[in-house]
Amino acid sequence: MDQEKIGKFIATCRKENGFTQAALAEKLGITDRAVSKWETGKSLPDASIMLELCEYLNINVNELLHGEHITMEQYKDNSEALLLEMKKKEEATAKRMLALEKGMLFIVLPTYVVIIVSGAYLCKAEMIPLGCLLIAVGIVSVIGAGVIGLHIEHEAGYYECPNCKERYVPSYNAVLMAPHIGTARKMKCPKCGKRGYHKKVISKDRADEE
Numbered sequence: 349m350d351q352e353k354i355g356k357f358i359a360t361c362r363k364e365n366g367f368t369q370a371a372l373a374e375k376l377g378i379t380d381r382a383v384s385k386w387e388t389g390k391s392l393p394d395a396s397i398m399l400e401l402c403e404y405l406n407i408n409v410n411e412l413l414h415g416e417h418i419t420m421e422q423y424k425d426n427s428e429a430l431l432l433e434m435k436k437k438e439e440a441t442a443k444r445m446l447a448l449e450k451g452m453l454f455i456v457l458p459t460y461v462v463i464i465v466s467g468a469y470l471c472k473a474e475m476i477p478l479g480c481l482l483i484a485v486g487i488v489s490v491i492g493a494g495v496i497g498l499h500i501e502h503e504a505g506y507y508e509c510p511n512c513k514e515r516y517v518p519s520y521n522a523v524l525m526a527p528h529i530g531t532a533r534k535m536k537c538p539k540c541g542k543r544g545y546h547k548k549v550i551s552k553d554r555a556d557e558e
């Protein structure tokens with residue numbers, strides 16, 4: 349926050365609205381020294397009187413904190429840029445999570461299978477405690493990986509209905525119960541109600557896909 353810029357802005361708005369420092373101070377129930385301190389950038393108005401101050405100055409708190417008038421146009425541009433940035437971040441995260449899931453499937457799961465199989469061999473070779481331990485570790489890990497995978501499936505990206513092209517986030521239960529081929533899952537579309545294999549997509553909007 350640029351205190352000096354805010355101070356100058358307060359002074360400008362005060363004059364525009366026909367107040368002297370003393371008159372504004374009286375309205376707010378504070379000393380004119382306090383107003384002078386704001387305007388010279390030595391302090392900021394307390395949060396407790398900010399709203400009231402903004403009312404007298406005919407500005408909003410956002411403008412006060414930026415130290416300038418914000419037009420509707422700028423406001424819109426700002427929020428649109430912000431939204432776009434958030435969406436990009438969300439999509440990047442979804443991509444990373446899905447890549448992680450694939451990695452888990454191709455590297456981690458076979459490793460667990462090896463652990464379980466070696467456990468079984470150890471049991472056969474009468475090294476039963478160690479063998480059982482390996483099998484237990486393997487089984488718990490497979491379940492863990494499954495749960496994480498399911499979580500990623502649910503959290504990352506959207507599913508697209510091949511019939512009406514609706515993109516949506518299914519419920520946990522729908523993902524859990526759905527048979528799947530790769531990342532496509534057989535589910536019921538929440539929009540058109542048709543069942544089919546719904547493929548995984550990264551973004552909510554078709555137009556955004558490169």
Ligand SMILES: [Zn+2]
Nearest residue numbers: 509512537540
């Ligand atoms: Zn549909």
